[in-house]
Amino acid sequence: MYAFDIERPTSVADAVAALKDEDAQALGGGQTLIPTLKQRLAAPSKLVSLTGIADMQGIANDGDTLRIGGATTHATVAVDTADTYPALADLASHIGDPAVRNRGTIGGSLANNDPSACYPAVALASGATIITNTREIAADDYFQGMFTTALEDGEIVTAISMPVPEKANYQKFVQPASRFALVGVFVAKFADGVRVAVTGASNEGVHRWTEAEDALSADFSAGAIAGLTVSADNLIADLHGSPEYRAHLVKVMTGRAVAAAS
Amino acid sequence: MPKDDGIGAATVRREDVRFLTGRGRYSDDIKAFGECAAVFARSTVANGTIKSINTEAAAAMPGVLAIFTGEDFVDVGGNPAGWLVNSRDGEPMKEPKRPVLAHGKVRHVGDAYAAVIAETVEQGRDAVEALEVDIEEHAAVINMKDALAGTNYVHDEIGTNQCFDWGWIEDNRAATDEAIKGAHHVTTLELVNNRLVPNAMEPRCSIGDYNHGTGDYTLQTTSQNPHLTRLLISAFVLGIPENKLTVIAPDVGGGFGSKIYHYGEEALVLAAAKKLGRTVKWTSDRSEAFLTDAHGRDHVTKIELALDEKGNFLAFRTETYANVGAYLSNFSTVTPTFLHGTLMAGNYTVPLVYVNLKAVFTNTAPVDAYRGAGRPEATFSLERVIDMAAREIGRDPIELRRQNFIKPDQYPFASAAGLEYDSGNYDALMDQMEKVSDKAGFAARRAESESKGLLRGFGVNAYVEACGIAPSNLVGILGSRVGLYDAATVRVNATGNLSVMVGAHSHGQGHETVFPQIVADMLGIDAASIDIVHGDTSKIPFGMGTYGSRSLAVCGSAVVRATEKVIAKATKIAAHMLEAEAGDVDFNDGTFSVKGTNRSVSFGEVALKAYIPHDYPIDLIEPGLEETAFYDPANFTYPSGAYCCEVEVDPETGKVRVDRMTAVDDFGNVMNPMIVTGQVHGGLGQGIGQALVEQTTYDDDGQLLSASYMDYAMPRADDLPFYVVDHSQSTVCTHNPLGAKGCGEAGAIGSPPTVVNAVIDAMQSGGKNITHIDMPMTPHRVWTAMNNAQ
Known part of the structure; x- marks a missing residue:
């Protein structure tokens, strides 16, 4: 780790001001950033x-929508949404291990947008709105590729507004080592249609599987996607799976998510 | 019934009090006054020429005390291989120098070419980054067969990448070839025994100290065998006289083989301590551990099994490429040869075995013994090809094994691979395995799995291995450069409690509990009054250390011999106290008594007399009560076992789940069944890890792709089933005083083929004609195999 200063502001305004310094870096739960610093792969002058x-x-529960503070830990989400949005609670309860869940935050995860992270899938499938210190960004506009989002420098994810679907489920097929999603599929059924978000699979990061959404919006059953195929183009190839394997898993996990949705 | 805390009692591990309450004292916990830090500059390329290292800017950095490069060590020795292996043509193996720091070339990613000594670790890291280094990268030598075919050499000076080309048993080569040529049936299998990263919980750590007043060096280090480390540093590398070097291995958090060996970091901290007059500490981080700890396994093998028309095994023939990495680690030459080839007859009466093994240098981390060391590789090859043969000729895999088993009345049995097995009963193990695993219920369980859309497979394995390494005379003939005895001193203190100094080092095995059980049983005293001292060359007589499941069979036998000497002397003292002839004095349960009388003295009274020798036959018996014994075994010991497991495979994803695992082992006499069971559990976990998840991958440029826990999977609790562990079917080792065989590695030897056999069985039950899947059988691999078979 290189030396850095750290500030612990108690208001968003103070945090925004602190982040104006050159090479300042926002710190959520630090579950990605701290290991990166320890490896000397980043050298911020200041952590905020x-x-x-x-x-x-x-x-907060505003009727059909949850408003989740950006610095809320996975552990808190896992407990506090168990009744209001069980599929979200289940997803949060399976991120990392207890130490990760008690440190890591939803805002940090969404700002990082790891291509294999779980939260981007629920945010995208739920049609969430990412609320920052300056604006509100629809999830469809927010996720812009692996580790890339619509956030500007110094912009902070202060909250996430998460519509609660009628039915939903997340199926994570874990990468054996990291236990991130090798492929994760979040299926959310709303009154006006179904949204399917896929994480772990693509070089473009989290994305929607629109053919499945169309099929499932017409017929919300696992059989509805039987005739679909997932292209392996631009899917991730690594030690743990080929693009073809990931393409196959996208379909399998989608089917299982539909079957398990409640 | 065993005595309380005596031999055979399930005594709770006393060392766990400190381990489980955070009071262990590991190397990095030791903070010396004036301690400074060593940080290594490590190669980021797999193969390169060091054109220049400019240390000027780094030396001027804050806190920097000294910088070493390979140039500083050109005049000291290399870190040697402990075993000379000759090629089939009689040529000695190629033995390029392994320097303290790389000089001239770097040969694997992580190869250290410089070291900075600084006041703090962070200052050292800053200075390493400030080194101006020009390394010209060359193409990396990674694939073993390419390495042998090409002219790009890991070590230019030897002009080949082949370390040796070994044949075992060379005299049987022609006969084996003939047997295979004329056989009724030959089963051929090509397989990979995957490379593993040891991943001890505690990374390596070494602390060097030098006393300018006395000229004494002290090395505190994470070692499984401090005397061996001292010997290597003294006799081969730095030339420090043994009497001026103390090596201490305090609490060590796991080794699994990787801490047997001497590493350059140990020599570096000693040299730096002398130069600076400061205590110098290096603690590996996890990334360094992945890149530089000696890895395990990494064999590519073709095995053939020839059978006659009745299913009798006629011959095994293998051709194996064994990766030794960039340098020869200390046991790297014996592990793939004499610890592997000699086991290639397995549990069977097969008359002919021929093993050809080529050891190959590559631009990868050194490969050496890892839990099981050669025997897992042998068992895996044998038990996979036997399973495959059974399927090919339509025989039940258990029945085919039984037909070829050595029978109980055939011991001692001279195996076709050159060992003499002293005892065993493989049918009894198999019987027990079938019983306790509820094999009979498998069909119902399979039906239940199928109703859930899952494929269930049953896999079986029989193994025999060689432990308790080893008779010095024998291993000397075979090329060992050291003897392989062990030693113990039993010191009875004046007040009747005992300190027992042992050569074996405990880093998880439970010696601190088990050795007192043995002594307590022999002396009839409370085990709590006996303490074990180990891991410090200044305190223990000598020791060859802990590996090869040898602690009990070899060092434990030395403890027995030393205790017998104590009893013999104490009996003479007691005879004097009782005014009797020594021959008339019995010793039982802590009391010396004169035959046929009620006159007796306790062991404690005799101990006191030995140290306060008033009214003592000083002209006949020396005062004091302390005895040392060295024990050199007459043979290896031969633990054996029958394992089975059941797996469920999800055909949609390829995910394998081990549902049941049964290990029935013959460990000879068991000193502490709880500890033995724990050892088996650990071994099974590692074996299942190898079979299913542990994947070490270098890319073509020699970069380790699985260099962290983000990509290298370790088995976790939810990857593992509840185990059925049984060691009721024991046969006694015939040649050591405890009758013990050794249990530390069995689980890691027996389980990988069991799991693979079960997965193949599941594939076949699903209608897939899949005959082999290489480990680790990750979901991706299994799915790919199933997909390709469609």
Whole structure:
């Protein structure tokens, strides 16, 4: 680790001000950033911790939509959404291990947009809105590729507005080592249609599988996607799976998510 | 019934009190006054010429005390291989120098070419980054067959990438070829025994100290065998006289083989300590551990099994390429040869075995013994090809094995691979395995799995291995450069408690509990009054260390011999106290008594007399009560076992789940069944890890792709089933005083082929004509195999 300064602001405004310094870096739960620093792969001059900002903590239920503070930990989401959005709670309860879940935050995960992370799948499938200190960004516009989002420098994910579907389920087929998603599929059924988001599979990061959405919107059953095929083009190839394997898993996991949706 | 805390009692591990309450004292926990840090500059390329290293800017960095490069060590020795292996043509193996720091060339990613000594680790890292280094990268030598065919050499000076081309048993080569040529049936299988990263929980750590007042060096280091490390540093590398070097291995958090060996970091911290007059510490981080700890396995094998029309085994023939990495680690030459080839007759009466093994240098981390060391490779090859043969000729795999088993009345049995097995009963193990695994219920369980859309397979394995390495005379003939005895000193203190100094090092095995059980049983005293001292060359007589499941069979036997000497001397003292002839004095349960009388003295009274020798036959018996014994075994020991497991395979994803695992082992006499069961559990976990998840992958440029836990999977609790572990079917080792065989590696030897056999069985049950899948059988691999078979 290289030396850095750290600030722990208690308001979003103070955090935004602190992030104006050159090479300042926002710090959520640090579950990606801290290991990166320890490997000396990043050298921010200053870390601005967001976890002390009360406005960014906790979950509010506005009827059909959850508002989740950006600094809310996975562990809190897992517990506090168990009744309101069980599929989200289930997803959160299977991220990493207890240490990760008690440190890592939803805002940090969405800002990082790891191509194999779980939260981008639920955000995209739920049609969430990413709320920052300056604006609101629809999930469809927010995720822009592997580790790439619509966030500007110094912009902070202060909250996520998450519509609650009628039925939903997340199926994660884990990569054996990291236990990130080798392929993860989140299926969300709303009154006006079905959204299917896929993580872990693509070089473009999280994305929607629109053919499946169309088929499932017409007939919400696992059999509805039987005739579809997933192209292996631009899917991730690594030690743990070929593009063809990932393409196959996208379909298998989608079917299982539909079957398990509740 | 065993005595309380005596031999055979399931005594709770006393060392766990400190391990489980955070009071262990590992090397990195030791903070010396004035300690400074060593940080290594490591190659980021697999093969390169060091054109220049400019240390000027780095030396001027804050806190930097000294910088070493390979140039500083050109006049000291290399780190040697402990075993000379000759090729089939009689040529000695190629033995390029393994320097303290790379000089001239770097040969694998992680190869250290410089070291910075600084006040703090962070300052050292800053200075490493400030080194101006020009390394010209060359194409990497990675694939073994390409390495042998090409002219790009890991070590230019030897002009080949072949370390040796070994044949075992060379005199049987022609006969084996003939037998295979004329056989009724020959089964051929090509397989890979996958490379593994050891991943001890505690990374390596070495602390060097030098006392300018006395000229004494001290090395505290994560070692499985401090005396061996001292010997290597003294006799081969730095030339420090053994009497001026103390090596201490305090609590060590796992080794699995990777901490047997001497590494350059140990020599570096000693040299730096002398130069600076400071204590110098290096602690590996996890990334360094992945890149530089000696890896395990990495064989590519073709095996053939010839059978007659009745299913009798006629011959095994193998052709194996064994990766030794960029340098020869200390046991790297014996592991794929004498610890592997000699086991290639397995549990069978097969008359002919021929093993050809080519050891190959590549631009990868050195490969050496890892839990099981050669025997897992042998068992895997044998038990896979036998399973395949059974399928090809339509025989039940258990029945085919039984037909060819050595029978109980055939011991001692001279195996076709050159060993003399002293005892065993493989049918009894198989009987017990079938019983306790509820093999009879498999069909119902398979039906239940199928109703869930899952394929269920049953896999079986029989193994025999060689432990308790080893008779010095024998291994000397075979090329060992050291003897392989062990030693113990039993010191009875004046007040009747004992310190027992042992050569075996405990880093998870439970010696601190088990050795006192043995001594307590022999002396009839409370085990709690006996403490074990180990891991410090200044405190223990000598020791060859802990590996090859040898601690109990070899060092434990030395403990027995030393305790017998104590009893013999104590009996003489007691005879004097009882005014009797020594021959008339019995020793039982802690009490010396004169035959046929009620006169007796306790062991404690005798101990006190030995140290306060008033009214003592000083002209006949020396005062004191302390005895040392060295024990050199007469043979290897031969643990054996029958394993089975059941797996469920998800045909949609290729995911394998081990549902049931049964290990029935013959470990000879068991000293502490709880610890033995724990050892088997650990071994099974590692074996299942190898079979299913552990994947070490270098790319063509020699970059280790699986260099962290993000890509290298370790088996976790939810990857493993509940185990059925049984060691009721034991036959006694005939040649050591404990009758013990060794249990540390069995689980890792027996389980990988069991799991693979079960997966293949599941594939066949699903109508897939799949005969082999290489380990690790990741979901991707299994799915790919199923997909290709469609």
